[in-house]
Amino acid sequence: MRLNDDRTSLRHFAWFMLIAFLVLAAGIGLRDPWPPDEPRFALIARQMLESGQWLFPHRGMELYSDKPPMLMWTEAAWMWLTGEWRGAFLLTSLVSGLGTLALTWHLGRRLWDARTGLVAATIVLMSMPFIEVIRHAQIDPLNLFWITLANTGILLHCLRGPNWRMYWLGCFAAGLGVITKGVGVIALLMLLPYVACRARAWPGVTLTRGDGWRWAAGALAFFVAIALWLGPMLATAYGMRTPEYLAYVNDILFRQTAERYADSWQHEEAPWFFLGVILRGWLPTWLLIPVLLPRWRDAWRLREPRVWIPLAWCLLVLVFFSIPRGKREIYIVPMLPMLAMAMAPYVLDLLKTRWLQRVAFWITVACGVVFAAAGTWALVAAPKVARRFAEGYELDGHGQALWVSVMAVGACFFVAAAGFRPRRGVAALLCGMALGWTLWPLATYPLLNQNQSARAVMAAADEAIGPGGELGLVAWREENLLQARRPVAEFGFSRKAADQLAAARAWQAADPARRYIFLNDDALDSCVVADKVRPLGVANRVRFVLLPADASRPACTPQPVAVRS
Structure with a gap:
């Protein structure tokens, strides 16, 4: 009987993973990397493959020290395996x-x-x-995996142990999380509620005696994982002892970690920011929390560590990321699997209730109404907001195809509601969400890609300079270098735009007939001859232009001005 149960559970899991694959993989291969982060990481990964420099990521000619190279390594590996980067960048x-x-x-x-x-x-x-994170090629999906693996190993040891190998694996995964984004260490916070439960003699908690060296080996596993990258990187940087590489070490080890946490300089938000994030964006998950509060209270009274250790860890993570001024919605996504772990035992019972099925059904219908109505309004009435959106993304008309896609998402919810009826409302909601999430990228990625990826702008630049022309990038973005159709010159990424433009003009002067300067038109200065500037188009709401040699006044001392072509 147990063997049949195991086979049934594995079959259910296999079907679930197939559905998850279809939902999460929808749209892969239909678009290029989109800003702000995807083109940067794809560009760095491609440069790693081309240069063979794996320890020190480069963005163009400059070292990139904002993040460790783990994600870029994996993207480069997928590019090497598949032979291209358009779909490979999303595989990690x-x-x-x-x-x-x-x-x-x-x-x-x-x-x-x-x-x-x-x-x-x-x-x-x-x-x-979760869907939003996995659909983008950022560092956070890989970081989420390492933290979940770390939590899994630690919890299986602390609640189903002793299992020292899983504990060591968890600590090792936390270390890999550190060299992925720096915050993998939050997985080790799981040990704090375990220690508290053990001190209060909660039942079901793993008890060990005389195993101090095994616990300490977890710290060793954690630092060994970090040393896989940190050791060779430090040895190489201090061996070269150039200012550039020493600055890289200082920036990535101190400024981008401890200093960024203690004295954030980006994304400043109020201490209660993440509560708003959960209420606004964690739908429909958080809607279950008020219903589960009495059950979590009962679990506390029963001293149930399988519920309260993951739940306490979520609270610790929430506090951890609420302390610094800098906050982003994506920081607390690693809480999701552990929050689900605390919810799941009680959701099973809730699924048997009639009220939950009916509420889920009417949420499904409401989603269908909202999407269908919004799409129909934008399509038929063509309000100013719809026209402005379409213009920003250079969509034909006022974006009719996009609004039809919004209506189609609404239809997905209606179909799911009609198929499952109120008696199976939860299934209707899940089906509607799965259909909508699958349809949306298939319908919209081809519509938005030319503008979002800067593919169209770079194609226009390549055509404008002709077969023998050379292109120099000024005030460029990562997608410009990534999408360039031929080798280009660039004059630094972090340098001031005025300094880049001065260097580009010197480069252009060496061969004025063949060399052209490509730049964001916000970087145009007073030395530009306005009627000689060639517009190339808009990408991500930024206008790009082309400067031939005669578009700059000779012997001119530039002053920054706002010139529009």
Whole structure:
């Protein structure tokens, strides 16, 4: 009987993973990297493959020290395996997302049972922040996977142990999280509620005696993972001892980690910022929390560590990221799998209630009405906001195809509601979300890609300079260099635009007949001859232009001005 149950649970899990794959992989190959982060990481990964320099990421000619190179390594590996970068840049996020779901299922199965694990994984998949993160090629999906792996290893040891190998694996994964984004260390906060539960003699907590060296080996595993990159990087940087590489070490080890946490200089928000993020964006997940509060209270009274250790960890993570001034919505996404782990045992019981099914059904209908009405209004009435949006993304007309796509998402919810009816409202909501999330990228990526990726602008520049022309980039963005159709000259990324333009003019003067300057038109100065500037188009609401040699006045001392072509 147990063997049949195991086969059934594995079959259910396999179907779930197939659905998750279809939802998360939808649109891969239909678009190029989109700003702000995707073109940067794809560009760095491609440069790694071309240069063979793996320890020190470069953005163009400059060292890139904002983030460790783990994501860029994986993207470069996918590019090498597939032979191209257009679809490969999203594969790390896809695999990380599927891996996170598999770990959530496995942890729920080990702590509770297979059905609970499947519910926990479903809660994660149905959460909007998870879909949004996995759909983009940023560092956060890989970081989410490492933190979930670390949490899984630590919890299986602390609640189903002793299992020292899983504990060491968890600590090692936390170290990999550190060399991915720097915040992988938050996984180790899981040990704090474990220690508290153990001190209060909660049942179900792993007890060990005389194993101090095994606990300490977890710290060793953590630092060994970090040393895989840090050791060779430091040895090489201090061996070269150039100002550029020493500045890289200082920036990535201190300014981008401890200093950024203690004295944030970007994304300043109020201490309660993440509460608003959860209420506004963690739909429909947070809607279950008020219903679950009495059950979590009962779990506290029963001293249930399988609920309260993951839940306490979520609270610690929330506090950790609320302390610094700099905050972004994406920071707390690693909480999702552990929050789902605390919710899943009770959601199983809620699924049997009639009221939850009916509420979920009417939420499904409401989603259909909202999307269908918004799309119809934008399509038929063509309000100013719809026209402005279409103009910003250079869509034909007032973006009719985009608004039809919005209406189609609404239709997905209506179809799901009609198919499952109120009696199976939760299934209707899940089906509508899955259909909508699958349809949206398939319909919209081809519409938005030319503008979002700067592909059209770079194609226009390549055509404008002719077969023998050379292009120099000024005040450029990563997508410009990534999408360039031929080798280009660039004069630094972090330098002031005026300094880049001065260097570009000197470069152009050496061969004025063949060399052209490509730049953001905000960087135009008073030495530009306005009627000689050639407009190239708009990408991501930024206008780009081309300067032939006669578009700059000779012997002119420039002053920055706002010149529009």
